[in-house]
Amino acid sequence: MTLLSKAITALGGLLLGHACYSAREHTTLLSLRAATAATLTSSPTAAGSLPLDIIIETIVSTFIILVGLVLGTRPLRPIEWRVWAGKIEREGEEGFTDSSGAVDKDFVGNPFSLLEARPNFVDIRKQRRDFSEWVRKGDAQRAQ
Amino acid sequence: MAPSALQPPTRLSPAAALALSQQAPAILRSSTSIAYPPPLNKLLSGSENSEKWLQYENLIMSCLRTGDDQAAHACLRRLIVRFGDDNERVQALRGLVKEAEARNNGALEEVLKEYNQILSGNDTNIPIAKRRIALLRSMGRLSDATSALVQLLDFSPTDAEAWSELSDIYVSQGMYSQAIYAMEEVLVLAPNAWNIHARLGELQYMAATAPGVASGSYQQYMAEAIKRFSRSIELCDDYLRGYYGLKLVTKRLLIEGALAAKQTEGSEFTLPDTNTIERLNELATAKLSEIVRRSLSHDRGWRGYSEGDIAVARDLLGEDESQVTR
Secondary structure: OHHHHHHHHHHHHHHHHHHHHHHHHHHHHHHHHHHHHHHHOOOOOOOOOOOHHHHHHHHHHHHHHHHHHHHHOOOOOOOOHHHHHHHHHHHHHHHHEOOOOOEOOOOOOOHHHHHHHOHHHOOHHHHHHHHHHHHHHHHHHHHO | OOOOOOOOHHHOOHHHHHHHHHOHHHHHHHOOOOOOOHHHHHHHOOOOOHHHHHHHHHHHHHHHHHOOHHHHHHHHHHHHHHHOOOOHHHHHHHHHHHHHHOOOHHHHHHHHHHHHHHHHHOOOOHHHHHHHHHHHHHOOOHHHHHHHHHHHHHHOOOOHHHHHHHHHHHHHOOOHHHHHHHHHHHHHHOOOOHHHHHHHHHHHHHHHHOOOOOHHHHHHHHHHHHHHHHHHHHHOOOOHHHHHHHHHHHHHHHHOHHHHHOOOOOOOOOOOOHHHHHHHHHHHHHHHHHHHHHHHOOOOOOOOOOHHHHHHHHHHHHHHHHHHHO
């Protein structure tokens, strides 16, 4: 996906560069011809605009670049509450990782889980007891 | 994957808490050990981010849990240097460390006395008030804890966490109607919290199945439970907990089918008719089996559920099947 978008963007850039180059060449050529024509006849005729194919190439290449960039964006976040909530429950952290495998910085899981976890009311002594119990159980299992 | 130190660790499994507290030395090492007091910190240590302090706070909790008191003290020292000795949150964290290290009841009384002293100086110190309530509860003085909590809610009625704690205390004493009331207050403050809707549904179900419930209120509780679970599903696609509860309630109602036929008229919440309950049950079964199937086969995008939850859901579905084959 990202490779495709990069390729399209690069192609668009190449075309745009080509269009710019053509436009520059065209104006140089035109002014040269105008200079030579001016020495022959005194009428300033060739102030003309760019040829149609260069204009079309510029516009088309801009659109190609746009398509490439749009294809390369990350998938949009859901804007419906239930879809977003479902994504959190169903996919967990996985749904909020980017292509490099790092979890989004602002991902907190279910933001309302705090209301059930209640960190300010934590019973630290019970947690300590439970933990040492868990360690002892693990040791006993390993000993068997 | 190791859990992030940015989220409160109270609900982590023991293994995850251990992994988190083992990150502590690395995190302590990665940041400079000298934290400068406020006017100097901007000049000397560059920009600081709030995440760092949140990390320290969570590390203290998980280190205390795993018994790594040294790391907890190191984190606490940095917070004290940064925010000062009389910051309310720092005070609460220091109390937490003392509670965890208390060896006997006398030491706990000492900590409690300290809390009382702080509160007598400033009785709107909410973090300390919460610690005091938690300590009272931990010491088994439930009535004291309840009255202190009610007092706290009196002057801070928009504290959803405190309402939730109150509900939990009532549940532990079997006072379901009070617990439901407190949970409804949480919902008033956080109306879109799908897990709280499911929790309320669970409370209604517990209240309905408690021994010695009159038949009228039994039906009302069950009807409410269906509503709450349905709402939690409405707020969250593929919510395992919501579907599990819905299936549990509708299954029980279908088994007692005859009872549902003669409802008390005029009560606020009446049960839906049998047809609707049956369809709800079918929906919950279908959804649950889809979740279990896809989660067990580790499909992409279905790995967020905890293994324990999936196992319990599978047991519930299995029960169903064995009944059908019989």
